[in-house]
Amino acid sequence: xxxxxxxxxxxxxxxxxxxxxxxxxxxxxxxxxxxxxxxxxxxxxxxxxxxxxxxxxxxxxxxxxxxxxxxxxxxxxxxxxxxxxxxxxxxxxxxxxxxxxxxxxxx
Numbered sequence: 683x684x685x686x687x688x689x690x691x692x693x694x695x696x697x698x699x700x701x702x703x704x705x706x707x708x709x710x711x712x713x714x715x716x717x718x719x720x721x722x723x724x725x726x727x728x729x730x731x732x733x734x735x736x737x738x739x740x741x742x743x744x745x746x747x748x749x750x751x752x753x754x755x756x757x758x759x760x761x762x763x764x765x766x767x768x769x770x771x772x773x774x775x776x777x778x779x780x781x782x783x784x785x786x787x788x789x
Contacts, residue, residue, distance in 0.1 A: 683740045684719035685728060686754050688747040690736035691715055693777035693786050697767045699728035699737060709761035712788035713771060718758035734778050757789065 693713050700708045700715070707721035708728075717728075717737070729737045738744070743751055777783065 683724050684722040684754075685717050685724070685726065685737055686740055686743050686747075686751050687714070687716050688736050688738060688743060688750045689781075689784060690734040690778070691732075692783045693780070694734055694736075694770060694774040696733050696770045696774060697764065698731040698733060700764050701767045702727045702731050706763050706765045708764050709758045710764035711757060711761045714757075714787055715764065716754040716757045716761065718763075719755050720758070 691714050695710075695713055695715055697708075697715070704725060704727070705721050705723050707718045707723075709716045709718055719740075724739075726739065729739075738747070740751060771777070777786075
């Protein structure tokens with residue numbers, strides 16, 4: 683099992699979760715983070731760190747977010763690891779409450 687970053691992270695990219703990951707499983711894209719399922723050790727320490735509640739255990743991903751499970755795996759193969767906290771995107775606070783923002787995902 684792995685943990686999955688879902689839609690709430692899009693256009694926010696808060697990186698609080700990155701610092702606590704003991705295996706550096708996060709990968710960084712232009713406006714979204716993903717978790718590499720091959721590196722994730724299922725420790726769950728990242729979940730409470732996410733200020734927008736975007737991270738779920740694979741079996742707990744909401745039905746309307748299930749497509750993010752394979753998306754995390756796909757993007758983790760091409761995006762580079764992120765191992766340290768960085769500032770969130772400049773308009774992250776504005777986007778943190780927006781729903782239905784899949785169309786905003788930059789690959």
